[in-house]
Amino acid sequence: MGLKIRGLRNEKRFSLKMLAERSGLNINTLSLIENSKSSPSVSTLQQLAKALDVPLSAFFESEPSAKRIVFTTHDHRPGAEFSHAFMQNLGKDLKDNAVQPFIVTLKPEAGSGEQMIVHTGHEFVYCLSGKIEYIIEKESFTLIPGDSLVFEAHLPHQWTNIHHDESQLILVLYPADQHEEPGGRHFPIE
Template sequence: MNEFRTEVKELQIGQKIRQLRQLRRMTLQDLSDTIELSKPLLSQIENDQVIPPLATLLRVAKGLRVPLQTFFEEEDNQQKCLVIRADDAKQMNRSPGHSGSPQPYFYHSLAYGKKHKHMEPFLVEFDPKQTDQSLPVSHAGEEFFYILEGQIELRHGKETYILNAGDSVYWDSNEPHRLRALGTQIAHGIAVLYPRN
């Protein structure tokens, strides 16, 4: 657990959010009102007490008028080709049950550190015990998901799709959508987000 907290702190997402908010002369209340997330939750995120889910991070990025990838970049990294070794993967976890986090899962940024990227790839892990109560989210952009193992249910708009290992899906993120694992097996997949501000 301590190792996990250390990895999360290395991402400094909370610090980046605070710096961008202060740069725009926004108070926590201003940001809270803009993106309709509670002030206490935003404070917890800024202090690295809560790891924001991707949908929440997208809302924060939109409220701060920055691309999602801002939170996964290193300031001085200008590499044209970035290799992420297995030991260097940055894991992020959404804790179940806190306000504003209806979809608990784990995700790893697969291109952490690459600056000025137009898409954001993640390795995602869904635990069926924790995703059962997930709620639909929507945000500007497009998403691609490839199922590595397990079985996933995607609800997109009014449609429901059952996806198995080897299946892939590409969707418009503006439509309300949610993903959850089915059965008892933990499911893994590769997600690529192309957010639009």
């Protein structure tokens, strides 16, 4: 249920804070529900359905089957907004989460936070515009348009947009564990 609610929220491009305000629910309660640590009551589901502008039945519809081929047009990219970034998923519903490709737009001075990120698999970054600094195991890499970086994601890493304007990158995650969703670890939630 939690993943379904998160998916509907992301489809609407609502932050957790926006959904809390629209539904009248506490942001911590929403976080617990989305992370399947709390089960919503029927009245809570009704509030969420109204806030998301979906029928109550939307929470109970079965997930589409995983796809072996995913075609995403430029105007139908499912996205998620974070405090300082917007992330578009280019591989939604891909079978086994074998690869997780995203286009990420970073606001000026946006960063992954002070906490280093660690997850399974590998990470590929390609700078489309702007200037992004990645720190991997205390080594700094500055990416400008056309630069790329590939590394083992278990190495502690973090990033910052060091450009005065928005920066954009292609981020491809190759998690070793198909149930892991490392994309969310890269963007602090406020």
